[in-house]
Amino acid sequence: MLLAAASANLMQDFRSLALLMGAVMAFGVARFCLRPMAGVISRAACLWVVAVALAGTFGYALAKLYATLVGGGYLDEQAEIRLELQGGGSSPLLMLLGGRNEIFYSLRAALEHPILGYGTEPIYAPEIIEAGSTQLLNLGLDQAALSRLATSTVPAHSSIMSSWLEAGILGLLAWVVLIALGLRSITLVNTWNLPIWVLPTFTGLLMIWTATFSPFGATTRFLTAATLTWALWIASNGQSKAKGA
Structure with missing residues (x-):
């Protein structure tokens, strides 16, 4: 079912969701590796080593498959333009950097004022925009939205970077x-074999993805709050409930 969901999202050009589905599948496989490797390394370390390796492999295959689908004309013209602006599919890493x-821009701006930040007003920094655009062009990637470049305001499109820019180090730490x-x-x-692992794994990964790659707005606010509530419950009760099962 997860593979079907990942395939459907990919065909709709929702690559991020397809990747997250693949990461959930990676954790599902990693769960089966915990018992044989018990006593060699900790359960948590085993889980993450296997899951990250599998998720990375899935991400690489997903990027290559996406480039193949675009090249074969199976996706629309927008996907073709997007791929070209993100390195032409030459590297999954460049696709990620090109897409986000x-x-x-935002990291350069944050490092200029890492402690106090800038407040909530748009950050007017033409020198940062120019430096970031030059670096992107050197990598063969697209620049930020033209509207941002025209006004020389620093884009973030990331919850953690937006908080760092606005609230300084406290926003970052939050x-x-x-x-x-x-x-x-x-x-x-996952390590304590709780029966409902798919949804909390997906929502946990989604919250981490949102923190790093998505702005904190619209439905993201609700999903983050709901996921945080679930994460707190699992962290405080999950281990004891699993032991008592």
């Missing part, structure tokens, strides 16, 4: 804590 190229809770809930729900 705001980091080339999302670091949320990411840590997401990682812990994923670890517990």
Whole structure:
């Protein structure tokens, strides 16, 4: 079912969701490796080593498959344009950086004022925009949205980067804590063999993806709050419930 969902999302050009589905499948496979490797390394370490390796392999295959589908004309013209602007499919890493190229601007801006941030007003920084655009062009990637370039305001398109830019180091730390809770809930729900692992694993991964690659707005606010509540419950009760099962 997860593979079918990943395939459907890919054909609709929702690559991020397809990748997340693949990551959930990777954790599903990693769960079966825990018992044979018990006593060699910790259950948590085993889970993450196997899951990350499998998810990385899936991501690489997904990127290559996407490039093949675009090249074969199976996806629309927008997908072809998007792929060309993201390195032409030459590298999965370049596809990711090209799809979320705001980091080339927002990280530079954050490092200029890492402690206090800038506040909620748009950040006017033409020198940062120029430096980020030059780096992207050198990598053969597209620049940020033309509307941003025209106004020389720094784009973020990332919850953690937006918080860092607006609230400084405290905004950054808040999302670091949320990411840590997401990682812990994923670890517990898988290593302790809780019966409902697919949904909390997916929502935990989605919260981490949102923190790093999506703005904090619209439905993201609700999903993050719901996932955080679930993660806190799992972190506080999941281990004891699993032991008592």
